[in-house]
Amino acid sequence: MNATPDLPPTYYLSNFTFLVDWVAVRYEDLLTQEERDFADTFQHLPLHSQCLFVRLSSRKGPFFRADKINYPEINSLEDAAKYLIECGFIDIQVLLSFHEVAHLLTKAELVEAFSVNSKSERKSNLIDQLAHLYPSTKEWQQWTNKQLGLVYCLKTQHIIDNFLLLFFGNSHQDLTEFVLQDIGLFRYENYTIDEQHRIFKTREELELYKHLIILREQLELASTHENLVEIARQIPDSIQAHTLRRRRSKLCNQLAYKFERQHQVDLALSLYRQSELPPARERQIRLLEKQEKYLEAWDMLESLLTAPVDEQELQIAERISLRLAKKLGKSYSKKTPSSVTERSLTLVNPYNISGTQQLNVEEIVRLHFHSTEAPCIYVENQLLTGLFGLWLWPEMFRSLDGAFANPFQSAPLDMYEASFSLKRPRITELFCLFEDGYHKQHIRDMWRMKQGLANHFVNWHFFNEEILNLALEVIPAQHLALIFKRILFDVRNNRSGLPDLIQFFPDKNDYLMLEVKGPGDRIQDNQRRWLDFFSANKIPAEVVYVSWQ
DNA sequence: ACCAGACACCCACCC
DNA sequence: ATAAAGTACG
DNA sequence: GGGTGGGTGTCTCGTACTTTA
Ligand SMILES: [Mn+2]
Ligand SMILES: [Mn+2]
Numbered sequence: 135m136n137a138t139p140d141l142p143p144t145y146y147l148s149n150f151t152f153l154v155d156w157v158a159v160r161y162e163d164l165l166t167q168e169e170r171d172f173a174d175t176f177q178h179l180p181l182h183s184q185c186l187f188v189r190l191s192s193r194k195g196p197f198f199r200a201d202k203i204n205y206p207e208i209n210s211l212e213d214a215a216k217y218l219i220e221c222g223f224i225d226i227q228v229l230l231s232f233h234e235v236a237h238l239l240t241k242a243e244l245v246e247a248f249s250v251n252s253k254s255e256r257k258s259n260l261i262d263q264l265a266h267l268y269p270s271t272k273e274w275q276q277w278t279n280k281q282l283g284l285v286y287c288l289k290t291q292h293i294i295d296n297f298l299l300l301f302f303g304n305s306h307q308d309l310t311e312f313v314l315q316d317i318g319l320f321r322y323e324n325y326t327i328d329e330q331h332r333i334f335k336t337r338e339e340l341e342l343y344k345h346l347i348i349l350r351e352q353l354e355l356a357s358t359h360e361n362l363v364e365i366a367r368q369i370p371d372s373i374q375a376h377t378l379r380r381r382r383s384k385l386c387n388q389l390a391y392k393f394e395r396q397h398q399v400d401l402a403l404s405l406y407r408q409s410e411l412p413p414a415r416e417r418q419i420r421l422l423e424k425q426e427k428y429l430e431a432w433d434m435l436e437s438l439l440t441a442p443v444d445e446q447e448l449q450i451a452e453r454i455s456l457r458l459a460k461k462l463g464k465s466y467s468k469k470t471p472s473s474v475t476e477r478s479l480t481l482v483n484p485y486n487i488s489g490t491q492q493l494n495v496e497e498i499v500r501l502h503f504h505s506t507e508a509p510c511i512y513v514e515n516q517l518l519t520g521l522f523g524l525w526l527w528p529e530m531f532r533s534l535d536g537a538f539a540n541p542f543q544s545a546p547l548d549m550y551e552a553s554f555s556l557k558r559p560r561i562t563e564l565f566c567l568f569e570d571g572y573h574k575q576h577i578r579d580m581w582r583m584k585q586g587l588a589n590h591f592v593n594w595h596f597f598n599e600e601i602l603n604l605a606l607e608v609i610p611a612q613h614l615a616l617i618f619k620r621i622l623f624d625v626r627n628n629r630s631g632l633p634d635l636i637q638f639f640p641d642k643n644d645y646l647m648l649e650v651k652g653p654g655d656r657i658q659d660n661q662r663r664w665l666d667f668f669s670a671n672k673i674p675a676e677v678v679y680v681s682w683q
Numbered sequence: 684a685c686c687a688g689a690c691a692c693c694c695a696c697c698c
Numbered sequence: 699a700t701a702a703a704g705t706a707c708g
Numbered sequence: 709g710g711g712t713g714g715g716t717g718t719c720t721c722g723t724a725c726t727t728t729a
Contacts, residue, residue: 141708193706240727257728306685310721313708319721347685354686381685420713453712457697494691514690550684590684630689655691656711 141316143207147181149312150188157300160329164300164337172293175221186214187223190286191294192309197230197238200284215286228287229271235278236261238285247278299340303333303539303547305347311542322542323531323587331536333547339375346370346381353388362392366405383411390417399425412447419454428462444627449659472666475676483682495652495680496634503637503648509604510637510648516596517605518632522618523591524580525573529558530589544588550626561622568611577606591629604638608645613673620667631660633675647675653682 142148158165158173165173176184185208190198200211208214218224236244241257244250248264255263274285298308314320334340345368352365366389373379390405399421406414406421415438422431435455442448452469459466481498493501496512504510511517523530530546534557537546548554555561567573581602586594621628635648647668649661657665657677668675 145708241729242727304685306687310707314721317708317721319708350685384685457712496691545684547684626684634690652691654693658690660689 141313144181144185145313145316146188146192146309147185149309150191151177151184152312153301153309154297157297160332161300161334164334164340166337169293169296172290175223179217179221180214182208182210182214183217186211187218188309190224190288191291196288196291197234198286198288199238199282200286201282203286218286223288223290225287225289226284227273228285230274230277230285231271232265232268233261235274236264238274239282243282247281296340296344299343300334301540302542305343307540307542315542320542320588321586322544323584323589325531325538325543326533327538327541328533328536331539333539335375339378342370342373342375342378343381346378346385349385350388353385353392356392359396359398362389362396362398363401365389366401369405369408372408380411383409383414387411387414387417390414394421412443413450416447416450416454419451423454423458428458432458432462432464444624445663446627446659449663472662472669474665474669476679477676478679478681480681480683495655496650499648499650499678499680500635503635507641508637508639510635511601512634513596513632513636514634515630515632516593517601517636518617519621519629520592520597521577521605521614522621522629523589524577524584525564525567525614525618526561526591526622527580527584527589529561529564532558532560534558545590549590554625555622565615565619568615571611573611573614574606578602604640605636608638608640608643613671616671616673627660628664631658631664633661633664645674647673649675649677651677651679653680 154173154176158170162170176187179187185205186203189205189208190203200215203211215224219226230238236257239247241260244257244260244264245253250260250264252260274282299305302308302311311320315322334343349365349368352361356362356365369385369389370382373382386405386409390402390409393399393402393405394417403418403421406418415434419431419434419438422428422434435451435458438447438451439455442451455466456468479499479502481502500510500512530549532546534546537548539547546554548557564573564576567576581597581599584592633647633649635650637646637648639645649657649665651657665675665677667673
């Protein structure tokens with residue numbers, strides 16, 4: 135079934151050189167001398183040395199035991215390594231701390247080398263105990279009495295990281311993207327990449343991004359209060375480039391939240407004040423409320439209510455207003471409760487059903503309603519969001535300035551920017567398709583033509599032809615247009631929260647969406663907003679509360 | 684879409 | 699000796 | 709019982725091999 139094409143034995147080298155060349159051409163002026171030297175030196179290395187270098191670069195690192203390196207396509211490890219040592223990419227005379235050594239050894243080797251008695255301790259505990267006895271650093275050969283061969287230390291990871299960052303424009307993609315494409319797992323739309331546009335305008339932007347990445351990593355590890363303070367100290371002053379600005383705000387929020395949990399209210403507040411992203415204002419209000427500074431909280435609440443950054447923030451603000459108003463003796467008009475249909479279902483306790491595996495609530499409810507005449511499907515966001523992606527396809531992958539910067543994108547770079555629709559005025563033409571029902575053909579065409587191409591909104595495993603046809607036949611054009619408009623209004627927030635189930639009634643040309651709630655589960659904010667929207671627009675959706683018999 | 688959002692599930696608290 | 703976790707790889 | 713706020717656990721290709729417990 136899986137016809138994995140055989141890759142050439144050094145496929146990874148081709149990928150790596152492609153990437154390095156790409157960056158060297160486009161970002162030549164942003165590179166440091168060291169980085170330019172690297173590209174040049176690498177190019178002139180013997181092939182097997184290049185191979186070894188790339189293989190090590192995509193492994194854990196930075197230390198590698200020679201006896202754990204074994205690649206059929208590299209004939210002589212020693213010889214390949216020789217050139218890498220010569221040009222300084224690899225070092226073999228390097229001092230290792232005890233921790234570094236310990237992690238290179240298996241537990242058995244560790245016990246053997248340091249003659250440990252308590253053999254049954256976990257490895258991490260052993261390391262902690264032994265670490266006190268060996269505070270100094272030594273070379274690997276000294277640590278191991280030359281019993282275990284060489285260790286190579288890769289000295290270039292910072293350079294590679296920069297190349298990856300410049301190529302992809304983000305920190306979460308790496309060389310494996312190439313392989314996944316080669317084996318056919320992911321395929322990408324053939325958009326044209328803007329040669330002029332560069333994600334990083336200046337070296338400073340690259341450095342800032344790297345800095346933020348490092349701080350985020352430190353934040354994950356940080357446990358002590360001092361750690362957090364140190365991170366806070368290192369947060370850069372406000373930034374002009376807006377994606378970086380966004381990342382900075384997110385970091386502020388995360389850090390502030392950590393301070394909150396340590397009851398460092400003032401530190402938390404000052405960080406939230408620096409943030410432009412939700413939930414910064416919400417958190418400030420909650421903190422002020424907890425401090426019983428109700429008037430200050432109310433002020434911030436009002437500023438939020440007059441200019442919420444999104445519906446989610448507004449929704450929360452209204453909730454808080456209700457109880458804060460009570461505390462202040464003010465009146466706050468509660469919004470009219472929504473008229474979403476709710477029903478209760480009592481089903482047999484699933485634990486009593488013998489034999490088969492445990493089903494989740496949604497699946498049980500689905501089976502309860504499902505019939506061949508009225509098929510019920512567990513879709514969550516996949517159906518409507520997927521239809522949205524198919525419908526929007528031509529505009530989504532339209533080649534605009536700066537929309538695409540590398541060959542591995544499943545959405546344009548500005549997909550979640552407020553200006554997305556403004557920059558693509560021809561979206562209105564796509565909306566016109568709904569007026570005469572041409573949207574069906576359009577979406578079917580996209581489904582057929584774009585089969586398997588990566589799109590943020592489309593899960594191809596989910597979308598078979600039956601579901602597609604069922605949905606297109608039964609969901610009115612007007613409903614789809616309204617729903618897509620709402621997604622476009624705020625893609626980031628409105629691409630989720632859609633109901634669990636959808637049941638089709640092809641005979642009656644009707645359908646019904648169902649949000650399933652088991653005992654102890656409750657409607658989330660984004661789900662509530664969608665349900666309110668459905669009810670306001672006469673789109674059939676209900677909540678099913680399940681209890682066990 | 685940057686160890687994340689995107690779900691359900693768990694507990695606690697307030698009426 | 700087993701299952702779970704980590705890692706490398708296409 | 710509701711309404712809350714807060715915190716977890718799960719999962720992103722699938723497979724083979726090594727290490728840990
Ligand atoms: Mn769900
Ligand atoms: Mn549900």
